[in-house]
Amino acid sequence: MHLPRALLSGLIATVTASGLAVSSSTAADRGHTRTREAMESLVERGGAPGALAQIEDGAGAWSGSAGTADYATDRPRLARDRFRIxxxxxxxxxxxxxxxxxxxxxxxxxxxxxxxxxxxxxxxxxxxxxxxxxxxxxxxxxxxxxxxxxxxxxxxxxxxxxxxxxxxxxxxxxxxxxxxxxxxxxxxxxxxxxxxxxxxxxxxxxxxxxxxxxxxxxxxxxxxxxxxxxxxxxxxxxxxxxxxxxxxxxxxxxxxxxxxxxxxxxxxxxxxxxxxxxxxxxxxxxxxxxxxxxxxxxxxxxxxxxxxxxxxxxxxxRYGLGLTERTLSCGVTVWGHEGTIHGSLTAAFSTPDGTHTAAFNLNGDWSQGTAGLVEAEFCD
CATH class of the missing domain: 3.40.710.10 (DD-peptidase/beta-lactamase superfamily)
Structure with missing residues (x-):
């Protein structure tokens, strides 16, 4: 199976005891260890089929995934996957x-x-x-x-x-x-x-x-x-x-x-x-x-x-005109929005200066949601 270069450079797939692919060792996390752990938790304990993250910050771009994109084939979620937002x-x-x-x-x-x-x-x-x-x-x-x-x-x-x-x-x-x-x-x-x-x-x-x-x-x-x-x-x-x-x-x-x-x-x-x-x-x-x-x-x-x-x-x-201002538990303020539709939960937030931006997606609509992923990424 051909995997996009962005995924190969930032993610080595492994398999958990449940048979679901999760993101790789901390060596590839490049400062996003808490985010990876939060994604895995949503799959292993929260019941989400799969989680996907795309991050850009001072260290560059990072893609992470956990779980599966397809229960029938066990294909992992890929960095360039599209989804409903x-x-x-x-x-x-x-x-x-x-x-x-x-x-x-x-x-x-x-x-x-x-x-x-x-x-x-x-x-x-x-x-x-x-x-x-x-x-x-x-x-x-x-x-x-x-x-x-x-x-x-x-x-x-x-x-x-x-x-x-x-x-x-x-x-x-x-x-x-x-x-x-x-x-x-x-x-x-x-x-x-x-x-x-x-x-x-x-x-x-x-x-x-x-x-x-x-x-x-x-x-x-x-x-x-x-x-x-x-x-x-x-x-x-x-x-x-x-x-x-x-x-x-x-x-x-x-x-x-x-x-x-x-x-x-x-x-x-x-x-x-x-x-x-x-x-x-x-x-x-x-x-x-x-x-x-x-x-x-x-x-x-x-x-x-x-x-x-x-x-x-x-x-x-706090809500503006189509934009959410969120104050996280660590005091960091981010701007963005969340999205829910049948089968998909999504969030995208950025620091005000744009130097740290993250997007997340869960391909199931019944889990705990994306708020914990936002916290894990920006409060790391």
């Missing part, structure tokens, strides 16, 4: 809207109804005592008060349980999905609080299309993917395929219980996520994107400052 799509969408703001095409404080007048915004559009209504800024910062469409009871029964297997290839439109959220009462007055909602980014994608005359996918490709040469990154639309080199992605379909069945759900129609989470990428591309974003290669200083103007989200995170 879920909500890590959001910083790409936010970047496009902030670029449009810098060009004078729109303003962050534009009411959403200005760009989407034909959408029935109801209580969100300026009536019912809500003033000017939800703004573009509030969409990007999750302060709109619009409920998350993925919490709709009917949708959850259909797509977040066993019924998903029969519905996984169905196509959805952003309007169809967002109307599920807009039919429900606001969570709060726009701007009053913070609440993560995928509905916000479906609307953000629709605003991009109305403002430019092109789909958000076209604008992301033109403004971000091509300039940064992110050749592993794509917006599949309704295609169920992961193009190029990739492993399998697994899900328990969010079932309760100690040992729920694990399903291969690699093939799915990502239009259920749309602008809130449809993208596919690789560790290498995510490192390049996040580093470019936080260091100002993609946005002028004023727009980057807007993106980094945050409000509290939870005990460790």
């Amino acid at each position: 879920g909500s890590l799509t959001k910083p790409f969408v936010a970047t496009v809207l902030l670029q449009l703001e810098s060009e004078g095409v729109l303003r962050l404080d534009d009411p959403v109804r200005r760009w989407l007048p034909d959408l029935r915004l109801g209580a969100y559009g300026g009536g019912g005592g809500s003033g000017r209504g939800v703004t573009v800024r509030q969409l990007l910062g999750h302060t709109s008060g619009i409920p998350d469409y993925t919490t709709d009871p009917v949708l959850r029964r259909t797509y977040f349980g066993p019924h998903f297997l029969a519905r996984r290839w169905r196509s959805h439109t952003p309007r169809e999905l967002v109307e599920r959220a807009l039919s429900r009462p606001p969570l709060f007055r726009p701007g009053a609080h913070w609440s993560y909602s995928n509905s916000n980014y479906l609307l953000a994608g629709m605003v991009i299309e109305r403002a430019t005359g092109h789909s958000y996918a076209t604008e992301i490709e033109r403004r971000v993917l091509r300039p940064l040469k992110l050749r592993d990154t794509s917006l599949p639309g309704t295609s169920p395929r992961i193009p190029g080199q990739h492993g399998r992605e697994y899900s328990t379909l969010f079932a309760a219980g100690a040992h729920p069945p694990v399903r291969d759900i690699t093939s799915l129609n990502p239009s259920l996520a749309g602008a809130s989470g449809e993208m596919i990428s690789s560790g290498r591309d995510l490192v390049r994107f996040v580093r470019a974003l936080v260091t100002g290669r993609l946005l002028p200083p004023r727009q980057l400052a807007e993106m980094k103007t945050t409000r509290k989200a939870d005990s460790t995170d």
Whole structure:
């Protein structure tokens, strides 16, 4: 089996007692021993099929993996594997809207109804005592008060349980999905609080299309993917395929219980996520994107400052406009985003100066998540 040079130079595969490939001896870890150990723990004790890491810091580039990319063949995860990145799509969408703001095409404080007048915004559009209504800024910062469409009871029964297997290839439109959220009462007055909602980014994608005359996918490709040469990154639309080199992605379909069945759900129609989470990428591309974003290669200083103007989200995170500011247990602050979609958990974070950037992926959606990997890497 041919292995990419980046993997061969930083990783010597061994096999554990469980039969799963894990990253090599500490001699090859180049300062990432805690990260390797955290990856192995997620596989051996956390139950994740496999973990993948791509790091770039002062010592250069390092790739590590643990577990398997494919239960059927036991192939190890490879440095150039592509995977679904879920909500890590959001910083790409936010970047496009902030670029449009810098060009004078729109303003962050534009009411959403200005760009989407034909959408029935109801209580969100300026009536019912809500003033000017939800703004573009509030969409990007999750302060709109619009409920998350993925919490709709009917949708959850259909797509977040066993019924998903029969519905996984169905196509959805952003309007169809967002109307599920807009039919429900606001969570709060726009701007009053913070609440993560995928509905916000479906609307953000629709605003991009109305403002430019092109789909958000076209604008992301033109403004971000091509300039940064992110050749592993794509917006599949309704295609169920992961193009190029990739492993399998697994899900328990969010079932309760100690040992729920694990399903291969690699093939799915990502239009259920749309602008809130449809993208596919690789560790290498995510490192390049996040580093470019936080260091100002993609946005002028004023727009980057807007993106980094945050409000509290939870005990460790503050959220800006499509970007998370996280303070780790060791006091280090990093910027980036996490992403979840059926079968895949992803995270990409960087120090503010871009000198230390890391991307992680788990090809299973039921494990402990990526937070421990971020801690292990940046607090080593």
